[in-house]
Amino acid sequence: MDVSITHSAVAGDARAPPSKSYTHRAILAAGYSEAAAVADALVSADTRATMRAVRAFGGAVERAGSTVDVTGFGGRPETPDDVVDCANSGTTMRLVTGCASLGTGLTVLTGDDSLRSRPHGPLLGAITQLDGRAESTRGNGQAPLVVGGNVAGGAVSIPGDVSSQFITALLMAGAVTESGIDVELETALKSAPYVDITIEVLADFGVEVERTDAGFSVPGGQSYEAEGGTYHVPGDFSSMSYLLAAGAVAGDEGVTVHGARPSAQGDSAIVSILERMGADVDWDREEGTIDVSRTPLSGVEVDVGDTPDLLPTIATLGAVADGDTRIVNCEHVRYKETDRVSAMAEELGEMGASVTEEHDSLTIHGSDTDLVGAEVDGRHDHRIVMSLAVAGLVAEGTTTIRGGEHVDVSFPGFFDVLDGLGATVERD
Numbered sequence: 001m002d003v004s005i006t007h008s009a010v011a012g013d014a015r016a017p018p019s020k021s022y023t024h025r026a027i028l029a030a031g032y033s034e035a036a037a038v039a040d041a042l043v044s045a046d047t048r049a050t051m052r053a054v055r056a057f058g059g060a061v062e063r064a065g066s067t068v069d070v071t072g073f074g075g076r077p078e079t080p081d082d083v084v085d086c087a088n089s090g091t092t093m094r095l096v097t098g099c100a101s102l103g104t105g106l107t108v109l110t111g112d113d114s115l116r117s118r119p120h121g122p123l124l125g126a127i128t129q130l131d132g133r134a135e136s137t138r139g140n141g142q143a144p145l146v147v148g149g150n151v152a153g154g155a156v157s158i159p160g161d162v163s164s165q166f167i168t169a170l171l172m173a174g175a176v177t178e179s180g181i182d183v184e185l186e187t188a189l190k191s192a193p194y195v196d197i198t199i200e201v202l203a204d205f206g207v208e209v210e211r212t213d214a215g216f217s218v219p220g221g222q223s224y225e226a227e228g229g230t231y232h233v234p235g236d237f238s239s240m241s242y243l244l245a246a247g248a249v250a251g252d253e254g255v256t257v258h259g260a261r262p263s264a265q266g267d268s269a270i271v272s273i274l275e276r277m278g279a280d281v282d283w284d285r286e287e288g289t290i291d292v293s294r295t296p297l298s299g300v301e302v303d304v305g306d307t308p309d310l311l312p313t314i315a316t317l318g319a320v321a322d323g324d325t326r327i328v329n330c331e332h333v334r335y336k337e338t339d340r341v342s343a344m345a346e347e348l349g350e351m352g353a354s355v356t357e358e359h360d361s362l363t364i365h366g367s368d369t370d371l372v373g374a375e376v377d378g379r380h381d382h383r384i385v386m387s388l389a390v391a392g393l394v395a396e397g398t399t400t401i402r403g404g405e406h407v408d409v410s411f412p413g414f415f416d417v418l419d420g421l422g423a424t425v426e427r428d
Helices: 020-032 045-056 090-100 121-129 164-174 192-204 237-250 266-276 308-320 331-335 340-350 382-394 404-409 414-420
Strands: 003-006 012-015 035-039 060-064 067-071 106-110 133-136 145-148 154-158 181-185 215-218 230-232 255-258 280-284 289-293 301-303 324-328 355-358 361-365 375-377 398-402 424-427
Touching: 003 382, 012 414, 020 035, 020 045, 020 067, 020 090, 020 164, 020 192, 020 230, 020 237, 045 060, 045 090, 045 404, 090 106, 090 121, 090 145, 090 164, 121 133, 121 145, 121 154, 121 164, 154 164, 164 181, 164 192, 164 215, 192 266, 237 255, 237 266, 237 280, 237 289, 237 308, 237 382, 237 414, 266 280, 266 308, 308 324, 308 331, 308 340, 308 361, 308 382, 331 340, 340 355, 340 361, 340 375, 340 382, 382 398, 382 404, 382 414, 404 414, 414 424
Parallel strands: 012 255, 035 230, 154 181, 301 324, 375 398
Antiparallel strands: 003 398, 003 424, 035 067, 060 067, 106 145, 133 145, 181 215, 255 289, 280 289, 324 361, 355 361
């Protein structure tokens, strides 16, 4: 689907969707339990992949609106009858790889072209250290994966700078093993707030995780049980970043974003980044609302080691700001649904941005940039699509984004929300 955005001002109220990161973890945690309801869940292409995986392992999943009722497999996943298709969801693939390692039989995990190009080798190696079976069918650390071995726990050593999701997978699975899992990090942990999210969700399901000098430890023999039988998903700051950016660059009369209650989400850093750039931002943490309106922005340096999903949003803000916006510590952002560093450099370049791309940094020269409407490629990546849509609000003329349907991965109603704020949006 092509989506066209014409230079527009936005104003009004909008609500961020529920957190994708929390929803993934909560649905799988409910699968590990006997039964639990996940309320205020994000139902999207990615989270449906996690629901399918829970069903494949012997659970039952029913949805009524934004509530997902899960009858779990009680910590003992069955061997799936068929291949588990994770579609485009890297989170699903990695988290359920840990779950599959608990099975007595073998699980085959696969996904679309993009997912089959993403790295899983360190997680496969960790499961092998635990005497499980974890192999890439092509021997390159990429899906399709074959996983099993009835892992009983133990100690693993794993790099922390490839994906925090590897750590999450081990912690979630380790809680129901016989002896638990001790995780030693070989390198500094990147995207650390996502592990904080995992620990927060596990605590809400009654599962204890310990931080150690070497990394993390999760005792075995634990049971998953949501307090009161229901887990409530908070709003998603990754998705919220596009609405806040839209208000900061095109909100002449201001935008109020609802659903912004504090949580462990590292991407709440978007608020402080906007403040540093000079945006007019007011976060009422108790009410869970953020007010933002258009003001002149100035370039800043941002380290995205812990917040990789914010890079596309920050790059777009940099194209509007005066001076240079330098995004550093971003090599790991190249291993998402697409190479988001190159994707933003190239697509913003198509719109007239002056950009310097290096291996571990991206610099947007805002003072040398005048955004103009162009035909750009969303790269089959929801975050690229939404960031380019924000750029389209301030570009002269009309910007047409190919692959607009991919917002369904995390923010299915994104273009409806933009339209409701007054943006000129056309879908073809």
